Amino acid sequence: MDKILVHGGRRLRGTVKISGSKNSALPILAATLLTKEPCTISRVPDLSDIHYMLTILSELGCEVERASGMVQIRAEKVKTHAPYDIVRKMRASVCILGPLLGREHRATVSLPGGCVIGDRPIDLHLRGFEALGASVKVSNGNVMILAPKLTGATISLRSTFGSTVLGTGNVMMAAVLADGQTIIDGAAEEPEVVDLANFLIAMGAKIDGAGTRRITIEGVKELHGAKHEVIPDRIEAGTFLVAGAISGDEVTVSRVNPEHLLAVTSPLREAGFHITVNGNKVSVSPGPKRRALKLDTIPYPGFPTDMQAQMCALLATTDGISVVSEHVFPNRFMHVAELKRMGANIDLQGPTAVITGVPKLSGAPVMASDLRASAALVLAGLQADGVTEVNRVYHIDRGYESIDEKLNELGAEIERVKA
Numbered sequence: 001m002d003k004i005l006v007h008g009g010r011r012l013r014g015t016v017k018i019s020g021s022k023n024s025a026l027p028i029l030a031a032t033l034l035t036k037e038p039c040t041i042s043r044v045p046d047l048s049d050i051h052y053m054l055t056i057l058s059e060l061g062c063e064v065e066r067a068s069g070m071v072q073i074r075a076e077k078v079k080t081h082a083p084y085d086i087v088r089k090m091r092a093s094v095c096i097l098g099p100l101l102g103r104e105h106r107a108t109v110s111l112p113g114g115c116v117i118g119d120r121p122i123d124l125h126l127r128g129f130e131a132l133g134a135s136v137k138v139s140n141g142n143v144m145i146l147a148p149k150l151t152g153a154t155i156s157l158r159s160t161f162g163s164t165v166l167g168t169g170n171v172m173m174a175a176v177l178a179d180g181q182t183i184i185d186g187a188a189e190e191p192e193v194v195d196l197a198n199f200l201i202a203m204g205a206k207i208d209g210a211g212t213r214r215i216t217i218e219g220v221k222e223l224h225g226a227k228h229e230v231i232p233d234r235i236e237a238g239t240f241l242v243a244g245a246i247s248g249d250e251v252t253v254s255r256v257n258p259e260h261l262l263a264v265t266s267p268l269r270e271a272g273f274h275i276t277v278n279g280n281k282v283s284v285s286p287g288p289k290r291r292a293l294k295l296d297t298i299p300y301p302g303f304p305t306d307m308q309a310q311m312c313a314l315l316a317t318t319d320g321i322s323v324v325s326e327h328v329f330p331n332r333f334m335h336v337a338e339l340k341r342m343g344a345n346i347d348l349q350g351p352t353a354v355i356t357g358v359p360k361l362s363g364a365p366v367m368a369s370d371l372r373a374s375a376a377l378v379l380a381g382l383q384a385d386g387v388t389e390v391n392r393v394y395h396i397d398r399g400y401e402s403i404d405e406k407l408n409e410l411g412a413e414i415e416r417v418k419a
C-alpha cells in the first residue's frame, strides 16, 4: 500500500485548479441507466470511486468510454443485479438502485456495509421506493426491489440526522419515470442534488424545487440522452482552502462556485483568515489573529460533515478552545486519535471534540481511515515539525485527484512512496 511522506514547515502559495465533484459525478453516472440513448458527462474526476462506478455500470451491460475527464455511457440493455465484489467497496453504489428501479422496475444490490464513519443505513431510500409501489426484500446481504408499477407519491425523507443526500437522489431517479406526481418532503438541499436534478431535466425529466426541502416530480414516459458538465468539488476546494489557512501565505482555488463554499469560508473568516472572492476564484490568506471556533456539522447549507476532519487539523494549532460537534455522522472522529499522536490536545466527548490549541504539531507515522480523515492528516503534516507518514493512502485517492501533486505545486514537500 502506498504511503505519503509530508515534510512539514513549507509555506504554500499559488492557485490550484479544482476538479469536478465526486459526490455529484457518482449519482449522475448512475442516472445514465435511465435511458437507452448515449449520455456524455464531462469534468468527471479521475478517482478510484469513479472507476468503481464505471466498472459497476459496465458489469450491468453499459458501454462505457472514458477520455480524460469526459465519460460517454450508453445503457442499451442492462442487467439488474450488481456484483457484490465491487459494490461492497463503495457505499455510493447504492445510487444505482433508483435508476434500475425507474427503468427496469427491479434491482438487486448487496447492502452497503458500515464503514469507519459509522453505520450507513439505507432505510430512507427503501422507504421512498416502497412509497412508489415497490416491494423490498432483504436476504443474504442483498436488497431486492421489485415494482410491477411505479406510482407517484408523497414521501418524507426526514431523519434524526437531517435528510439523506444519496437517498434524495435515489428516490428522484426512481420517480422521474413513475406515473403521476411525486413530492419529496425533507429532501437534501446539497448542490450535488441540484446537479443531479439538472442532468435529469436535461434528459427530459420534469423536476421542480431541487435545492429546497421540497422537490416535486411529474413522471414522464421516457428519458433521452443528454450532455452534462459536473459542478466543481466544493469539498476538494474547501480542503485546499484549509491547507492554505494552515500553512499558506495566500492560496487560491479556481474553477469553483463560491456560493457552494460559503459554509466553509464563513468559519474560516470567523477563525481570523482573510477570504477574497473573484469570479470563480476564492483565496485565503492569514489575518492579524487566529480565533478558536465552535463548529456544528449539519446538512447543507450548514457546515459540511465532509470538512469536519480538515477543520480539526486547523483548530489543533489555533490558540484557545474550539468545540466541534458532529450531527450527521456522530462517530466521524477517526482522525482524532491520529492527530493526538502528532501532539494535538483533543478531548472526545461523544459526538463532540473539544480542541485545546497547541503551538505546534510534530510529525509522526499516522493511519488514514476515511477519505476526509486522511486528507486532514496530510494537512496536519503541512504544519508539523518533521515528517508525517500517512499510511493507507488509497483512502485519499478515493476522493482527491493527485492531492500530493497539487499541494507540491503550491510549495509543499510531499513524497508518495510506492509500497
Ligand code: EPZ
Pocket: 022, 023, 024, 026, 091, 092, 119, 120, 121, 122, 123, 124, 125, 126, 159, 161, 162, 163, 164, 165, 166, 167, 188, 192, 305, 306, 328, 329, 371, 372, 399
Ligand atoms: C453523502 O453520503 C456523501 N457521499 C457523503 O460524503 C456525505 O458525508 C454525506 O452525503 C452527508 O453529506 C456521496 O454523496 C457519495 P446521507 P450519503 O444519506 O448520501 C443517515 C465523502 O466524504 N441515513 O446524507 O450516503 C446516515 O446514517 C462522503 O465524500 C439514514 O439514517 O449520506 C447519516 O447519519 C462521506 N438512513 C445521515 O443520514 C438512510 O437511509 C446522512 O447520510 C440514509 C442515511
